[in-house]
Amino acid sequence: VISFANSYIFSGQALEIWGDSATLQRWLDVESTLARTQAELGLIPEDAARQIAACAQGANFDLKCLSDGIAVAQHPLVPVLKALVSLCGEPHGGWVHWGATTQNILDTAQALQIRATIDLLARLLDDVTTRLSALAAEHATTLQAGRTHGQHALPITFGFKVGGWLAELQRHRQRLRHLRGSACLVRMGGAVGTYAAMKGIGRKVEAGIAQHLGLSVPLVGGRSDCDPQAEYVAFLGMLAASCERIAQDVFFMQRTEVAEVEEHHYQGRAGSSTMAQKRNPQEAQRIMMLARLARSRVPVAFEAMVRQDEGDATLAHLLDFTLPEVSLFAASILQAMSGLMRTLRVRTDMMLRNLQAGGGLIMAEAVMMRLAERIGRDRAHQLVGGAATDCAGTGASFCEAVRRRAVQHGIEPAIVSDDLFDPANYLGEIPDVLSAVTVAG
Amino acid sequence: VISFANSYIFSGQALEIWGDSATLQRWLDVESTLARTQAELGLIPEDAARQIAACAQGANFDLKCLSDGIAVAQHPLVPVLKALVSLCGEPHGGWVHWGATTQNILDTAQALQIRATIDLLARLLDDVTTRLSALAAEHATTLQAGRTHGQHALPITFGFKVGGWLAELQRHRQRLRHLRGSACLVRMGGAVGTYAAMKGIGRKVEAGIAQHLGLSVPLVGGRSDCDPQAEYVAFLGMLAASCERIAQDVFFMQRTEVAEVEEHHYQGRAGSSTMAQKRNPQEAQRIMMLARLARSRVPVAFEAMVRQDEGDATLAHLLDFTLPEVSLFAASILQAMSGLMRTLRVRTDMMLRNLQAGGGLIMAEAVMMRLAERIGRDRAHQLVGGAATDCAGTGASFCEAVRRRAVQHGIEPAIVSDDLFDPANYLGEIPDVLSAVTVAG
Amino acid sequence: VISFANSYIFSGQALEIWGDSATLQRWLDVESTLARTQAELGLIPEDAARQIAACAQGANFDLKCLSDGIAVAQHPLVPVLKALVSLCGEPHGGWVHWGATTQNILDTAQALQIRATIDLLARLLDDVTTRLSALAAEHATTLQAGRTHGQHALPITFGFKVGGWLAELQRHRQRLRHLRGSACLVRMGGAVGTYAAMKGIGRKVEAGIAQHLGLSVPLVGGRSDCDPQAEYVAFLGMLAASCERIAQDVFFMQRTEVAEVEEHHYQGRAGSSTMAQKRNPQEAQRIMMLARLARSRVPVAFEAMVRQDEGDATLAHLLDFTLPEVSLFAASILQAMSGLMRTLRVRTDMMLRNLQAGGGLIMAEAVMMRLAERIGRDRAHQLVGGAATDCAGTGASFCEAVRRRAVQHGIEPAIVSDDLFDPANYLGEIPDVLSAVTVAG
């Protein structure tokens, strides 16, 4: 629940898109566009359409009063319609909501809100990827320990790590482009999706509204299929998971023992109410928290797909409740990510210190591959593994241990040359990968 | 997201327990009880404790102003503490929040809110079970078709169906009693749960606060274990699922083709904006919708258990966000259930019509058990199954078909007596079960 | 857990794709393709590649023995590699797994299994949509009650209902086409995705393998991004939800009180061990059960995206465990759906009976729209609603009630003509919708 204590972590722009005023206005927009299109097609009088458009302004309505009416009617739209009809007066009010059912209006309005969210996410995502591209370029050659399963693995560069984050977000950027078309649909099929109350031109009305509002048209204007919205929520969940992954990496790199990056700590930002030394990774933690919230809503959206018959308020309302919050979480994540990345301090010195702390063990694969050319990969792996064991806990030199074992296999120690232990010599195709990722953006 | 269009479906009492004003006041209550207890134990001056108690009133604080301060500090409590310190003045303000960390205050305040919710749920649950007991008694002998896998199975009574709902809710009532103790804990271990800043009497302070606030004391006052809260959320999820089951039954029984019960349709309640004949099962649908929301939060609470080290804001905040909403959902479900059951109209005529519509096939087991005494259960099952197939789609009499086949097995037709086809004769131990359930309540 | 009692519900083809033998062979295929490609590019000797290809046949390996070795090594691939090296002999064995890491092999093999599953699903989905198209055409004009919120709403045809199912599955068919490219990726970046052990031609090796195996190439061959697989699982979840929706409709239509369709009940199919009359909707229930299993795995796949650093076995293994089962569930759902639809019996008589049982109330919208042209939609809605209330529970004629109220509004009763109460006259644009859906397939 949003409260005085956490409201600052949410995207103001997303709150606006899904807020009460915006929702009411989108409903009214759909009603007036419905009337306009029906007038264009000769279904209702042009005067009525003009009057409806003139009255369908949120400023003419009292949200508190509507809310009270909704509580009595136990219906979200009927009190709004009654108020609109009354504003329009007779006979114009009599043409309001012609041939439509409540869910048509709510679903189409929601499509407008989804589209606005998609546009917001696209802007935020561009912002983040632009920043990550710059960071990847800046640190293309900044040495860092690559880690797998929490253990030093092979050397990488910090730019390469950022490039991995970036590539994943770029794929999401493409998915977002696709969704703008597929997830934003007019639904104007009437009570059961047959356009029965539109005198045979319901599909034309639907297409006309779609054109006016810039939305897509479904094959069937029904009320029981919401795979487009579910796909949108699934996307938000995946986007959240990707950001959570990045934030988790940033959280770890801020660990006291690691200290490779730092969030921006300005005067006035509080760490702890009792530990004055604390500089907590708050933005990273916030992203991880919001991402878990976003992910948790995906099963709800999928459940909401399993509707009964030609209409099912249980699940329609379930989706109505869930779409705003998951949209809000996703936008808030990207907003926080943008802030985090804009101000992240990179400690290249600590990256180097950590990389070097393992006494060269991180170069084991490089050494093995050199030896493998002589004795085969399998035996080389055993040899190097033995040498690593020789050193474990003894403080002995890994390089020396390898050379000693190499000799036992009849290999001259010089093969195990010093350059094998320089991380900068074992970065593989990082430059090419980074070029590819940057171009892809 | 709660909006003008759906706010009426939520429990006002739960909204109050978890609202901004209540949350702030609970924080202040914990701070003042901390001070009071520390004064009693000689850790801080009595004057300071009195002054803190006097100032720790929500009315002294401006929520908007606090919210702005929280946004700058990126910390939920520090701005509140600064305001409280300032209100207390020097030197008293200097003793505020003595030896505590932020999460201690938030967790303990939350325990108070959980307890208030448990008390609210208990009242609502008692209300529902009282109504269900009456309904079960009233319809103890009202015949109805028992159904399994969507097919008529055996006769039951409507009271028996209600008794099944009731028994499940009674088990939840017991769980709720247990949780009042186990889920409402003071947490005052300080920064890492060692009571380091309390001069050796931290556990005494914790125990004192527990006594003042009527909460329980944990073995360890840490910040990384929240299985008590997770258990509370799991309970709410189970309670929701049970109510969803009941609502689903009520929804089905309102199906046009079934029509065995009816929700209360008062003047002004809107069915559909376009279909004037509609009387929708809105309360049942609302309960099912809220229940899915409640269930969806259980995995979040379990995820929130997997905290890192001695404190983990990612997951603490995740739980802080989730507890209010899942509490709200649960209370709203029970409130709706109470309303639904108080006004539910039972159509005993339709129950009888539906029971009788199957031409006696629902009595197949009764017939089989009679024949089984002669030819064994297995062969009797085959005989009766064959007779049922004989009738399928032909409109032939099931009774006659059984008798015909019985004769083929050398059984006199009189064995298949008419009383076997009277549902009232095959209700088993329904009266005893109902007595047991009623007593258990 | 798959057991002797439920194994028949699972797709044999999917079990084969993901079974032990197939998994081992896919690992070996990837190893031998790696060697072949490296030989083509001059990285390893051609003789070695040929020998590896010759030995990399599942028949050369003992699964039980490998399994024991894996238990000791606590590693899935190392014992397989050791056996392969040994089979190849020296010196060829020394070139096995050159420059690769375990997860490269597992991920690429998995991509092959995902692709095989996608091909299987495509075949099954085509099967289902072909059948649904035929069913929609056959019942294009079969009258049925359209229902919303469990209540009769407007007339539809059974073909229209089927068309709605079909349109949703067609969108999934398109998604499946897209996934065949995006979700099936080679991953050959080595230990941390830098291709460090491939002497600068790692990306060429990766591209070569992709060409040989017909897979796609990622921008970065890393180990910590699995959004493609997560998207695949999300798709399976959505596909499952759509099938669950269809099965739920079919389940309801089989309700004793509804009886509009029937599953195929052959001799030997058991309904109940005790109720001989039972003909349960087993296929529909099975689909719903499997669909819930499939949906439940989506959050797991999304969780598996949040990997740490450059490699994370916790989550890689979590996905490795989950992909086979969710693939299996999805294929089993479509297989059951195919069987269900091929043999479904449609009871057009019962559809008509149910449609007519409501005394014409289902035509309320049609009546309202006629009156609306005279007195406006809003007043017409009230008029018709009042007439419906007049009839509720009294058995009075809805048509008469409407005419009576119409007169009170100064409307001649003849306006409420008899043709308004003929469902066949109020089917809207069903024919056009069905044409569009059929063409889309």
Place this chain on the structure above:
Amino acid sequence: VISFANSYIFSGQALEIWGDSATLQRWLDVESTLARTQAELGLIPEDAARQIAACAQGANFDLKCLSDGIAVAQHPLVPVLKALVSLCGEPHGGWVHWGATTQNILDTAQALQIRATIDLLARLLDDVTTRLSALAAEHATTLQAGRTHGQHALPITFGFKVGGWLAELQRHRQRLRHLRGSACLVRMGGAVGTYAAMKGIGRKVEAGIAQHLGLSVPLVGGRSDCDPQAEYVAFLGMLAASCERIAQDVFFMQRTEVAEVEEHHYQGRAGSSTMAQKRNPQEAQRIMMLARLARSRVPVAFEAMVRQDEGDATLAHLLDFTLPEVSLFAASILQAMSGLMRTLRVRTDMMLRNLQAGGGLIMAEAVMMRLAERIGRDRAHQLVGGAATDCAGTGASFCEAVRRRAVQHGIEPAIVSDDLFDPANYLGEIPDVLSAVTVAG
């Protein structure tokens, strides 16, 4: 899916409890106990009961053959019953499954399997807590950095950390005791829970079976309430989450940069197929992986509670599928945890090194509390925070910085005495907490 490559991670004992042979035998046990009890109560002949008991041995059945029969019947139990009837011969076979329905047998058998799992978990949990108690005692005074939000917070001891894990597991131990009674229920109410086919003594039969099998008796022997099983699954999810938390801590403490503990690395355990130096935290990762699987099944069990009418195979089978796997996951987690803890190597030197690496900043609270007695907590917090900022990134001494700022506040530097910077002096009530936790076990 369990495969040759991962089967070693699963508990053999749990696999046995839930395996095909055991499941079949439990079904047969319930059938024979049903017959025995009914004979005792005079409902069926004693001879029949004896014959049924004699024949109801798994060895008399062919699982493959049953499986084939089940595929044809599409029913899990009917083919088993047919085989049992045939084994018993006439007339005894005619008394098999008297008055019961399939789900009665399956549910009661499942209760036996749940109880066996609970007993297994209890043994494993005792094993783990015993080991943790010893570890806590051994390291009661081993200094370690306490961390919150990934940052050094306050000093603790490693024993205290272990004590926190232990306290959480002890609460689970108590929950497990409770579940042994509440989750293991006989269900013998027949087709719809009315005991209709038992001639009025169904509840006595049920009670008799409960006594014979050591199970509990429900108030209603229905088929649509499964909150006891859902509660069991919720418990397993919580237990898994607690173990995941512990494993996550152990994983972090094994990080290359932290190195405070080490898993047991024996000869033959493979780290990486390419990086010979790797010693991965495999047991910790396995626990975390299994725990996520276990947690993911909780929503499935809760969904399975929402059954329709008096019986619902969709959800009964969903639970039947889920209970074995979640039981298996939980037992495998505890088994791995037991192994992990028995062999964990604790690096007290590294704990001390990490604790001291922060230049005393970890003592900030201790310093603040000393100063707070002079200038109030709030001002002391600011003073110490300023001093921490003075040092950040400069390498300056924290102690000196504090003294410098203290003087500016008119406090003599001696107040900031050296003993304030000794972590051993600021461990709070760790000894008392550890005593309490140990006693509680």
